[in-house]
Amino acid sequence: MPFYGPAGGLDAGSTNTFTADQTFNDNVNLTFGTGGDVDLDYDGTDLVLNLTVVGAGDFVVNGGSMELDDSEGVTFGTGKDATVQYDGTDLIISPAAVGAGDVHISGGSLELDDSESLTLGTGKDATISYDGTNLVIEPQAVGSGDVVINDAAVLFVNDTANASMTIGMTINQGANDDIAFSLKSSDVDTGITSLATRDCEVDDYFTIAKRDLAGGGAHLQSLQEDDASGISFQLSAWGGAAATGKTTGVQGLIHLYVAEHDGSNAIANLTSNGNVLSIAARVGGANVTRMLVDEDGDLYSVTSAQTFDTVDDLAMVESYDMIRNNMVNEDWQEFIRDHEQTLIDLKVLGAPVVGLPHDEQGLTNITQLQRLHNGAIRQLGAKLGEYSEKIAMLETKMQRLLEAR
Numbered sequence: 001m002p003f004y005g006p007a008g009g010l011d012a013g014s015t016n017t018f019t020a021d022q023t024f025n026d027n028v029n030l031t032f033g034t035g036g037d038v039d040l041d042y043d044g045t046d047l048v049l050n051l052t053v054v055g056a057g058d059f060v061v062n063g064g065s066m067e068l069d070d071s072e073g074v075t076f077g078t079g080k081d082a083t084v085q086y087d088g089t090d091l092i093i094s095p096a097a098v099g100a101g102d103v104h105i106s107g108g109s110l111e112l113d114d115s116e117s118l119t120l121g122t123g124k125d126a127t128i129s130y131d132g133t134n135l136v137i138e139p140q141a142v143g144s145g146d147v148v149i150n151d152a153a154v155l156f157v158n159d160t161a162n163a164s165m166t167i168g169m170t171i172n173q174g175a176n177d178d179i180a181f182s183l184k185s186s187d188v189d190t191g192i193t194s195l196a197t198r199d200c201e202v203d204d205y206f207t208i209a210k211r212d213l214a215g216g217g218a219h220l221q222s223l224q225e226d227d228a229s230g231i232s233f234q235l236s237a238w239g240g241a242a243a244t245g246k247t248t249g250v251q252g253l254i255h256l257y258v259a260e261h262d263g264s265n266a267i268a269n270l271t272s273n274g275n276v277l278s279i280a281a282r283v284g285g286a287n288v289t290r291m292l293v294d295e296d297g298d299l300y301s302v303t304s305a306q307t308f309d310t311v312d313d314l315a316m317v318e319s320y321d322m323i324r325n326n327m328v329n330e331d332w333q334e335f336i337r338d339h340e341q342t343l344i345d346l347k348v349l350g351a352p353v354v355g356l357p358h359d360e361q362g363l364t365n366i367t368q369l370q371r372l373h374n375g376a377i378r379q380l381g382a383k384l385g386e387y388s389e390k391i392a393m394l395e396t397k398m399q400r401l402l403e404a405r
Contacts, residue, residue, distance in 0.1 A: 313376035
């Protein structure tokens with residue numbers, strides 16, 4: 001059906017070419033689709049493309065691109081709530097141009113190439129990127145910020161749930177048997193990499209691993225350079241009020257506790273005569289136990305064949321008691337110092353005591369003191385044996401004198 005106007009005839013069933021502007025009044029539509037599916041019109045303020053007059057079609061750019069000038073954006077939302085625009089330098093997504101919306105990706109993903117970063121902060125302060133091998137979080141790209149996890153949250157490594165944890169960190173090693181936790185320092189270089197317990201790296205100074213590869217338990221490993229320091233592992237406890245009782249139910253400020261269990265969530269007693277605590281050391285090229293405490297409370301230490309036959313053990317015990325009880329007056333100090341030095345040479349005392357303040361006095365070697373006591377008892381027994389023989393001889397002589405009368 002032909003239409004006639006100033007430009008001549010138009011054929012609605014044929015292709016028509018316009019060589020001049022065409023003007024549509026406000027709210028007059030260009031309608032597309034056999035069913036009148038899409039309208040394009042100017043409503044007096046905005047150019048409005050209505051894709052769903054009939055049906056539910058989309059806007060598709062096929063074989064080309066849609067270009068917007070700098071700082072011109074695409075606006076989303078009935079209230080013009082969000083915008084996307086290029087400001088001449090950066091692509092800017094403003095999900096809260098109006099209101100307080102967020103960027104939400106549903107049913108897809110946001111992909112960045114290797115070493116391309118997600119930058120955070122007004123001053124581009126922090127970045128997250130994948131360098132081709134590792135995910136790298138840099139909280140101090142600009143400034144000196146930290147990584148902070150707020151609220152009641154758990155940081156999971158190779159796990160997703162822990163019903164026994166509200167705030168903390170859960171590490172699941174899976175079937176791996178090496179170190180699960182490591183503390184390092186650039187100041188440290190122990191030179192240690194291979195140990196009978198767990199391999200480590202030279203800058204490790206503390207590690208945690210399974211004690212038994214199949215059964216669990218924990219192995220804490222302290223590592224230090226072979227220097228002049230006298231301490232490699234230190235456990236400190238501050239605070240609390242020390243109990244003063246001396247019964248089986250009293251505990252100290254540092255309390256070590258052990259128990260067995262039945263494998264079904266029930267605690268079990270220790271095996272009779274079972275060892276509770278042991279201290280071992282590397283001695284003579286072997287790992288040997290130096291002290292034991294068993295479940296009866298019995299204390300075992302290394303058995304030594306050492307004796308003190310060259311000294312008067314009874315005199316040494318008496319000197320030790322005088323030194324320990326601070327019963328040495330000034331007149332006797334010079335005399336007792338000779339015995340004190342003998343006690344030091346015998347390793348009963350660790351250092352001098354006489355005349356020194358309490359915080360500088362030598363400690364007592366309990367095992368050596370016990371050996372000294374044993375020696376004193378043995379020497380006393382020997383003397384009693386001698387006296388018994390002499391008394392027996394005197395009794396025999398007395399009997400003969402009586403019989404001679």
